[in-house]
Amino acid sequence: MTEITSSLPPLIERPGPLGWMRRNLFSTWGNSLLSLASAAFLIWVLKGLLAWVFSAAEWGVILVNMRLIMVGQFPVALVWRIWAAMYFLAFLIGNTAGLRMQKTRRKGVIVGLLLSPVVFALFSFSLPARLAIAGLSLIALAGWWLGSRWPKAFRRPVLTGWIIYFPIFMLLVRGTAGEGSPMEIVTSNLWGGLLLTFMLTVVGIVFSFPLGVFLALGRRSQLPIVRWFSVGYIELVRGVPLITILFMAQLMLPLFLPQGVTIDRVIRAMVGITLFSAAYLAENVRGGLQAIPKGQFEAAHALGLSGFQSMFYIILPQALRLVIPILVGQFIALFKDTSLVAIVGLFDLLGIAKTVLAQPDFLGLQREVYAFISLIYWVLSYAMSYISQRLEVALGVGER
Numbered sequence: 511m512t513e514i515t516s517s518l519p520p521l522i523e524r525p526g527p528l529g530w531m532r533r534n535l536f537s538t539w540g541n542s543l544l545s546l547a548s549a550a551f552l553i554w555v556l557k558g559l560l561a562w563v564f565s566a567a568e569w570g571v572i573l574v575n576m577r578l579i580m581v582g583q584f585p586v587a588l589v590w591r592i593w594a595a596m597y598f599l600a601f602l603i604g605n606t607a608g609l610r611m612q613k614t615r616r617k618g619v620i621v622g623l624l625l626s627p628v629v630f631a632l633f634s635f636s637l638p639a640r641l642a643i644a645g646l647s648l649i650a651l652a653g654w655w656l657g658s659r660w661p662k663a664f665r666r667p668v669l670t671g672w673i674i675y676f677p678i679f680m681l682l683v684r685g686t687a688g689e690g691s692p693m694e695i696v697t698s699n700l701w702g703g704l705l706l707t708f709m710l711t712v713v714g715i716v717f718s719f720p721l722g723v724f725l726a727l728g729r730r731s732q733l734p735i736v737r738w739f740s741v742g743y744i745e746l747v748r749g750v751p752l753i754t755i756l757f758m759a760q761l762m763l764p765l766f767l768p769q770g771v772t773i774d775r776v777i778r779a780m781v782g783i784t785l786f787s788a789a790y791l792a793e794n795v796r797g798g799l800q801a802i803p804k805g806q807f808e809a810a811h812a813l814g815l816s817g818f819q820s821m822f823y824i825i826l827p828q829a830l831r832l833v834i835p836i837l838v839g840q841f842i843a844l845f846k847d848t849s850l851v852a853i854v855g856l857f858d859l860l861g862i863a864k865t866v867l868a869q870p871d872f873l874g875l876q877r878e879v880y881a882f883i884s885l886i887y888w889v890l891s892y893a894m895s896y897i898s899q900r901l902e903v904a905l906g907v908g909e910r
Contacts, residue, residue, distance in 0.1 A: 538660040562877075571872045572882050578866065579882075582702015584858050588694060591682040592705065593642055597649050600627075602675060604650035605668045608657025610904075676712060683709070690879040698776035702857035704886065706776070710858065715841050722791030727821065729796055740792070747789035753850050755782045760854045779851050787844050794836045798829030828856065831905055838898035842891045859883050 535545040572579070581592055582884070627646040657664050685695040700843030701709065747755070759782035760775060767773070802825050810820035830837075852861035863879050866872060872879075 564598060567878050567881075568875055568881075569878060571716045571866065571875045571878055575862075575866045575869075575872075579703045579859070581705045582862060583700045584696060584702070584705065585694075585700065588685070588692075588696060591685075591693075595679045595682045596646060598671075598675065598678065600646045600650040601653040602668060604653030604655075605657040606653075607662055608654040608659075609661050609665060609668060610900075620699050621843050674721075676716065680709075697716075698774050701776060703862045704859055706851075706856065707848050709776075710780060710783060710851065711841075711845045713780045714787050714844050714848070717780075717784045717786035718791055718844075719790040723795055723826070725788060725792035726795035726799060729792065730799060744789045744792050747786055748793070752783070752786050752847055753853060756854050757837060758782070775854075775856060778829065779856055783844065783848065783851075787840065788838055791837065795829060795831050795837070795841060798831075798833035799825065801832050802828055828840050833900060834902055834905070838894060845894070846890060859886065866878075876888050 536542040538741075577589075581589060582590065627643050627650075657668065683696065683701070684698075685691075685693045687693040687695065725740045727746060728736045729744065731737045731740070756779060759778040763778060764772065806825060806828065807820065810824045815824065848858055849860040851858050852864065855861075857865060860883065863883050866879055867876060
């Protein structure tokens with residue numbers, strides 16, 4: 511007769527804050543001295559930085575020019591369309607958080623993040639602006655509550671919402687009707703600030719991703735013409751900097767167009783960024799394809815799948831899953847590289863910053879303006895990185 515014994519899980523030591531510090535910061539004399547020196551350096555840096563932020567810095571330049579920094583010269587009477595797009599995005603973010611994190615123990619952290627616009631609204635904006643900003647938190651919290659309360663009912667609608675969001679956003683920004691209408695067309699020369707940076711980034715990501723995937727597949731193709739074209743395009747584009755492609759799109763492209771035919775400057779910048787990013791993305795995807803074991807190809811063929819079916823249903827999903835960190839890193843670099851369009855005369859975040867500093871009332875306030883612009887870049891880049899990490903955990907990237 512066999513005796514059945516139940517094995518207990520191993521004990522896990524959970525030291526408190528002092529135990530953690532003793533283990534990680536003061537385990538040896540060398541680590542103790544290094545920790546104390548680092549702490550002294552950080553205190554010295556933060557003391558001067560906080561003193562400048564809360565005492566010496568003149569943040570009035572940001573508050574006065576906040577609308578210019580966010581939407582550029584977009585007509586004031588039509589800014590409600592931008593707010594409508596932001597409310598829709600806030601609801602999608604909150605609803606997605608409610609669906610994906612309904613069982614998490616960190617609900618307080620999620621609610622705190624969704625309430626972050628309220629903190630931003632505490633600054634000295636006008637009362638309508640404060641109410642509009644605080645409304646983002648209310649919409650996001652409503653989406654989170656609905657998603658966590660009825661996850662099955664909102665799973666498909668929120669996916670559809672993410673798919674149609676960008677077309678709706680473009681429709682609201684550009685408009686469809688004539689002058690005097692609520693949907694009056696706003697030409698791209700009035701787009702600027704964070705609005706233009708966001709549009710350049712999203713367009714670059716959305717269109718460069720499929721183009722890069724097809725170039726990666728073309729480079730591995732057995733057809734010589736397709737392979738040579740893909741290799742030539744990738745190596746040619748990767749051999750020149752982005753600013754060169756932007757200059758060619760802005761200055762040289764009009765020389766090759768028929769007389770009377772013009773292409774909008776923003777469209778030209780979007781095309782240049784897309785073509786440049788696609789070449790680098792193709793190499794990242796090709797690295798993921800090469801990491802797939804040969805047995806996966808053989809197993810797909812053994813199941814009777816065609817080459818197209820094997821690639822798009824078996825091989826490519828695994829390859830994209832492997833290169834998620836690299837792809838998100840490239841998307842973050844693309845977001846920051848959009849600042850180069852300021853050199854070719856477009857008023858993105860960096861271009862608007864130069865415009866603000868050119869005003870006679872704000873001469874010499876470069877530190878305040880560029881510090882705020884850098885904060886925007888950091889917050890959005892960190893948000894993309896955080897979403898990438900959550901996606902990696904959900905898909906089990908790096909786990910067997």
